Amino acid sequence: xxxxxxxxxxxxxxxxxxxxxxxxxxxxxxxxxxxxxxxxxxxxxxxxxxxxxxxxxxxxxxxxxxxxxxxxxxxxxxxxxxxxxxxxxxxxxxxxxxxxxxxxxxxxxxxxxxxxxxxxxxxxxxxxxxxxxxxxxxxxxxxxxxxxxxxxxxxxxxxxxxxxxxxxxxxxxxxxxxxxxxxxxxxxxxxxxxxxxxxxxxxxxxxxxxxxxxxxxxxxxxxxxxxxxxxxxxxxxxxxxxxxxxxxxxxxxxxxxxxxxxxxxxxxxxxxxxxxxxxxxxxxxxxxxxxxxxxxxxxxxxxxxxxxxxxxxxxxxxxxxxxxxxxxxxxxxxxx
Amino acid sequence: xxxxxxxxxxxxxxxxxxxxxxxxxxxxxxxxxxxxxxxxxxxxxxxxxxxxxxxxxxxxxxxxxxxxxxxxxxxxxxxxxxxxxxxxxxxxxxxxxxxxxxxxxxxxxxxxxxxxxxxxxxxxxxxxxxxxxxxxxxxxxxxxxxxxxxxxxxxxxxxxxxxxxxxxxxxxxxxxxxxxxxxxxxxxxxxxxxxxxxxxxxxxxxxxxxxxxxxxxxxxxxxxxxxxxxxxxxxxxxxxxxxxxxxxxxxxxxxxxxxxxxxxxxxxxxxxxxxxxxxxxxxxxxxxxxxxxxxxxxxxxxxxxxxxxxxxxxxxxxxxxxxxxxxxxxxxxxxx
DNA sequence: ATGAAAGCGCTAACAG
DNA sequence: CTGTTAGCGCTTTCAT
Numbered sequence: 001x002x003x004x005x006x007x008x009x010x011x012x013x014x015x016x017x018x019x020x021x022x023x024x025x026x027x028x029x030x031x032x033x034x035x036x037x038x039x040x041x042x043x044x045x046x047x048x049x050x051x052x053x054x055x056x057x058x059x060x061x062x063x064x065x066x067x068x069x070x071x072x073x074x075x076x077x078x079x080x081x082x083x084x085x086x087x088x089x090x091x092x093x094x095x096x097x098x099x100x101x102x103x104x105x106x107x108x109x110x111x112x113x114x115x116x117x118x119x120x121x122x123x124x125x126x127x128x129x130x131x132x133x134x135x136x137x138x139x140x141x142x143x144x145x146x147x148x149x150x151x152x153x154x155x156x157x158x159x160x161x162x163x164x165x166x167x168x169x170x171x172x173x174x175x176x177x178x179x180x181x182x183x184x185x186x187x188x189x190x191x192x193x194x195x196x197x198x199x200x201x202x203x204x205x206x207x208x209x210x211x212x213x214x215x216x217x218x219x220x221x222x223x224x225x226x227x228x229x230x231x232x233x234x235x236x237x238x239x240x241x242x243x244x245x246x247x248x249x250x251x252x253x254x255x256x257x258x259x260x261x262x263x264x265x266x267x268x269x270x271x272x273x274x275x276x277x278x279x280x281x282x283x284x285x286x287x288x289x290x291x292x293x294x295x296x297x298x299x300x301x302x303x304x305x306x307x308x309x310x311x312x313x314x315x316x317x318x319x320x321x322x323x324x325x326x327x328x329x330x331x332x333x334x335x336x
Numbered sequence: 337x338x339x340x341x342x343x344x345x346x347x348x349x350x351x352x353x354x355x356x357x358x359x360x361x362x363x364x365x366x367x368x369x370x371x372x373x374x375x376x377x378x379x380x381x382x383x384x385x386x387x388x389x390x391x392x393x394x395x396x397x398x399x400x401x402x403x404x405x406x407x408x409x410x411x412x413x414x415x416x417x418x419x420x421x422x423x424x425x426x427x428x429x430x431x432x433x434x435x436x437x438x439x440x441x442x443x444x445x446x447x448x449x450x451x452x453x454x455x456x457x458x459x460x461x462x463x464x465x466x467x468x469x470x471x472x473x474x475x476x477x478x479x480x481x482x483x484x485x486x487x488x489x490x491x492x493x494x495x496x497x498x499x500x501x502x503x504x505x506x507x508x509x510x511x512x513x514x515x516x517x518x519x520x521x522x523x524x525x526x527x528x529x530x531x532x533x534x535x536x537x538x539x540x541x542x543x544x545x546x547x548x549x550x551x552x553x554x555x556x557x558x559x560x561x562x563x564x565x566x567x568x569x570x571x572x573x574x575x576x577x578x579x580x581x582x583x584x585x586x587x588x589x590x591x592x593x594x595x596x597x598x599x600x601x602x603x604x605x606x607x608x609x610x611x612x613x614x615x616x617x618x619x620x621x622x623x624x625x626x627x628x629x630x631x632x633x634x635x636x637x638x639x640x641x642x643x644x645x646x647x648x649x650x651x652x653x654x655x656x657x658x659x660x661x662x663x664x665x666x667x668x669x670x671x672x
Numbered sequence: 673a674t675g676a677a678a679g680c681g682c683t684a685a686c687a688g
Numbered sequence: 689c690t691g692t693t694a695g696c697g698c699t700t701t702c703a704t
Binding site: 675 | 703
Binding site: 008009010020021024027028030052053055056057058059060062 | 681
């Protein structure tokens with residue numbers, strides 16, 4: 001008796017003594033129904049504890065009300081918070097999220113992309129760093145990226161990374177650093193945080209020092225590589241701008257181990273300002289990304305694409321061009 | 337042309353010059369097919385870039401290959417890592433996850449439960465703290481909880497919280513603490529970490545000091561409440577066992593602000609040992625939960641329920657009784 | 673070894 | 689206002 005299948009529209013119709021269509025109508029509140037029928041149906045629904053089968057609804061070609069969210073991994077606070085905020089923003093519009101952790105592996109991401117299409121999600125929000133996956137070019141589906149330039153045709157929501165880089169670097173200089181170094185994930189022209197750092201150093205006539213530890217370095221190797229990167233810096237480097245907070249934490253630890261006092265002898269600024277890391281390290285100075293706003297904007301652009309594609313057809317029209325970068329904020333730690 | 341609908345089985349059949357059934361057969365590798373037909377169909381599939389519509393497949397009553405994961409929020413490192421590990425374990429079995437952040441609100445959790453049933457997920461993994469939601473009693477679907485006792489009939493996967501509480505408290509005593517206090521989320525008999533703490537203090541003949549700051553306290557109020565809780569402790573308290581790492585971080589901050597040196601004047605132990613917090617605070621001593629193992633076990637028990645319910649009917653048979661708690665590990669910070 | 677036809681649960685014309 | 693009738697894309701008897 002416990003394994004009896006879920007009740008269907010037909011069951012409700014039978015109990016209420018009306019037709020399938022009528023039940024469907026009261027469910028979707030479409031057309032004119034007599035109050036009496038409405039009541040009878042409502043009664044039958046509660047009696048049977050009926051819940052419309054969304055799968056069947058989706059099959060009809062309507063919509064699955066599901067959005068795929070691809071991130072490196074929700075285990076990282078930044079992406080965890082991003083996913084939570086996206087889910088939050090989407091909930092208000094009746095959507096849910098299918099979370100896909102690519103773990104930085106292109107193959108896995110490719111599989112997920114396929115899977116999301118197979119599941120007929122209504123759209124995709126893809127975050128993570130700028131690995132290029134050609135498959136995205138094939139996706140004919142509402143698609144928005146977060147902090148990830150895939151192609152000029154795909155809207156990308158991001159914060160003002162370059163400004164953040166400048167704010168961070170200037171802050172270090174203001175606090176007396178003579179030669180701040182940059183510790184980032186991947187160096188190159190697409191790295192706007194690096195661009196901001198370089199711009200400030202250039203203006204000040206200081207020779208930049210850039211070190212990298214790849215974003216997807218597994219935890220075990222990470223500590224060693226970070227240490228090595230820091231140890232390889234010229235001796236006159238007296239500050240580090242780390243392009244994410246967790247890396248900044250590693251710099252803090254390195255400084256402690258090397259007997260450099262922070263912030264007296266050595267200064268550090270991070271990036272992201274996630275709520276989790278703020279709780280763990282309230283004194284870390286950092287550039288805070290407006291995560292909730294990023295999520296809201298991504299959702300907004302995506303939903304716009306979705307409704308446009310329902311009408312006209314092509315979701316990738318130029319009207320969804322990349323919106324302006326969202327402002328970042330310098331958060332100064334009390335003691336560092 | 338870009339908005340042309342996704343190809344269907346019928347399209348493939350037409351191109352390959354065979355019937356629907358045949359295509360379905362080669363897709364599912366069922367029955368005897370001539371090699372020639374197999375090849376022709378495979379060709380048509382790649383030519384059309386066909387991807388089976390999972391929604392239609394699911395409608396047939398098979399399986400959505402989707403598992404609902406309910407957690408307070410993936411924004412918290414513990415639940416983010418848990419979700420990522422669950423997804424990881426599930427991927428190997430061809431399942432994906434629908435993530436639901438209840439945000440600690442019963443109403444939202446109720447809605448999600450409904451939604452998951454509507455979506456015909458194949459099972460649910462529910463984590464979070466022991467708020468009791470009667471709705472879970474109604475769920476006739478494979479269901480496993482993680483660190484959350486819902487009912488004796490619902491298998492619960494957890495780590496050895498009580499042992500963790502004892503390890504933490506004993507560690508503080510060993511390091512010279514005279515009167516360790518407990519800072520936790522909710523006090524009561526179900527709180528096994530607290531039970532471990534109380535047991536050790538009882539054996540040592542020390543009067544316990546328990547303070548609470550609710551798990552779902554919003555960030556803005558949290559700092560103040562935590563401070564107040566700590567300030568309200570008797571003066572002879574010289575150590576705190578915080579039942580999660582982020583709270584432990586707040587204790588560290590409080591100690592610093594009060595001029596107490598850690599670990600010389602004041603000692604702290606946390607709980608969870610997430611990778612994110614370990615990176616942020618490598619020196620924090622903590623009790624590490626085996627998150628990957630918890631996830632793997634939850635998935636294991638759930639999949640067992642799923643295959644059992646496919647055969648016999650009732651997923652909630654006693655054979656899925658709660659497995660033994662998983663071992664925890666004391667991680668000693670270098671400098672604290 | 674392959675095909676025809678009947679659904680899965682629901683929505684949406686089209687009648688009445 | 690309400691019911692009849694086709695499908696949505698796929699799987700699965702049952703024929704051939």
